[in-house]
Amino acid sequence: MTRILRLLPLMLLAALVLAVPAHAKPSQEVTFEAPRDLFDPAQREAAFTEIDGLGAHALRVVLYWHDVAPDADSRVKPKLDMTDPANYDWSKYQPVLDEAKARGWTVQLTVSGFVPRWATNGARDTRTRPSPNEFRMFMMAVAKHFGGQVTRWSIWNEPNHPQFLAPQYDSRHRPVSPGIYRGLYAAALRGLAAVGDTKPVLMGETAPTGTGKDVAPLTFLRGALCLDDRYKKTGSCGKLRVDGYAHHAYTNRQGPQFKTTKPNDVMIGVLSRLTTALDKAGAAGVVSKHLPIYLTEFGIQSTPDPLFGVSLQRQAEYRSYSERLAYYNPRVAAFSQYLLTDDKPQDNVSAALRYSGFESGLLTAAGKAKPSLEGFRLPLVAKASGRSSKVTLWGIARPATGATKVTVQQHDGGAWKTLATVTTNSRGVWTRSAARGGSKREWRVRWTDPAGKQYTGPATRAMT
Numbered sequence: 001m002t003r004i005l006r007l008l009p010l011m012l013l014a015a016l017v018l019a020v021p022a023h024a025k026p027s028q029e030v031t032f033e034a035p036r037d038l039f040d041p042a043q044r045e046a047a048f049t050e051i052d053g054l055g056a057h058a059l060r061v062v063l064y065w066h067d068v069a070p071d072a073d074s075r076v077k078p079k080l081d082m083t084d085p086a087n088y089d090w091s092k093y094q095p096v097l098d099e100a101k102a103r104g105w106t107v108q109l110t111v112s113g114f115v116p117r118w119a120t121n122g123a124r125d126t127r128t129r130p131s132p133n134e135f136r137m138f139m140m141a142v143a144k145h146f147g148g149q150v151t152r153w154s155i156w157n158e159p160n161h162p163q164f165l166a167p168q169y170d171s172r173h174r175p176v177s178p179g180i181y182r183g184l185y186a187a188a189l190r191g192l193a194a195v196g197d198t199k200p201v202l203m204g205e206t207a208p209t210g211t212g213k214d215v216a217p218l219t220f221l222r223g224a225l226c227l228d229d230r231y232k233k234t235g236s237c238g239k240l241r242v243d244g245y246a247h248h249a250y251t252n253r254q255g256p257q258f259k260t261t262k263p264n265d266v267m268i269g270v271l272s273r274l275t276t277a278l279d280k281a282g283a284a285g286v287v288s289k290h291l292p293i294y295l296t297e298f299g300i301q302s303t304p305d306p307l308f309g310v311s312l313q314r315q316a317e318y319r320s321y322s323e324r325l326a327y328y329n330p331r332v333a334a335f336s337q338y339l340l341t342d343d344k345p346q347d348n349v350s351a352a353l354r355y356s357g358f359e360s361g362l363l364t365a366a367g368k369a370k371p372s373l374e375g376f377r378l379p380l381v382a383k384a385s386g387r388s389s390k391v392t393l394w395g396i397a398r399p400a401t402g403a404t405k406v407t408v409q410q411h412d413g414g415a416w417k418t419l420a421t422v423t424t425n426s427r428g429v430w431t432r433s434a435a436r437g438g439s440k441r442e443w444r445v446r447w448t449d450p451a452g453k454q455y456t457g458p459a460t461r462a463m464t
Contacts, residue, residue, distance in 0.1 A: 404423070
């Protein structure tokens, strides 16, 4: 994962409770990624139970080629059949996929570098120019071994970032990683086809921003699909099979409303750029039209990170607002939460480096619940518009498996008072209007599950 800085128009509300707009995608999936917890045998069962209790039943797992390959640090390729899964060590990943299958969860397996050194065409760096043919054989082995436990495949993690694929640019600073990635993606398709695996395959998994070292995501998309800056075909590339486009639409400390002015970057606040780019690619005939978008990695970083973290309350508010944006985008097929528990802070380093991991978890590194834990279970957004005296409240009772009732409360700095009892739709989603009130006004939601356990979401302020 990289270290990056990470609406519909307001509808007139004539009644207290409104049906969810028809254009909200009814099958949108909420996926979870929790490598620190799920790959730790001591934490795995508790993490699965926690995620299950939060109402998420889909995982994204990134499988690193180097982790499982034989003689991964050797320059010389072992004399083995690399399409045979018996020649790999799957032990790190096997328990996680086994448990997910036992629970009946959806699993997206993102197959990625780092790569074994012998697969880098002679490079010492295990990110540099991986061999497409070796990757084809590896995908055959992965599909033979995990094919029965995987719902969909995705190829490479953040290939537009030098942490995962190199080089990004040539000596004249022209992007080369898109072409390298296209070769790997096409090789993966050939490998899957060779073993008869027909499950959906996602392209992209792109990081949200471009720098002098990272290729911007839309620049990367065009390069990988052999399109020029006007989305016209270049060269002799043919149409690729792509079943969906995966992207990591992180934002920065300004939150999900932030609209970057860099035209080839795609954060959550300008997600329409990706939709438009994919539509243009579809019109050019290089991919299918109207490709779905999978937001396969997303989170809001919080304190104690001094550089990128927002307050704990703001983390919950930003995460919920981001989910609302995703929910009302009919092209978004999946929206992810990355992480469950914050990365561990580093010892014996400068203050700036102590929190150089990710603090986007719902629990602190020490395992203490943040407001965003209950905010994930009961997301709530108070959407204000200009100087209007009203806000639109939108929320989800995440664990609900059918229509249910939630209690909406508000306060102005004093005691909480019940505003209304609202009936959700079959997915636990609800919306209604409320008076905007003064600067101290906050809202929260209470929900009682069928077993009688009551949950209370965090306090939420109005956001424009």
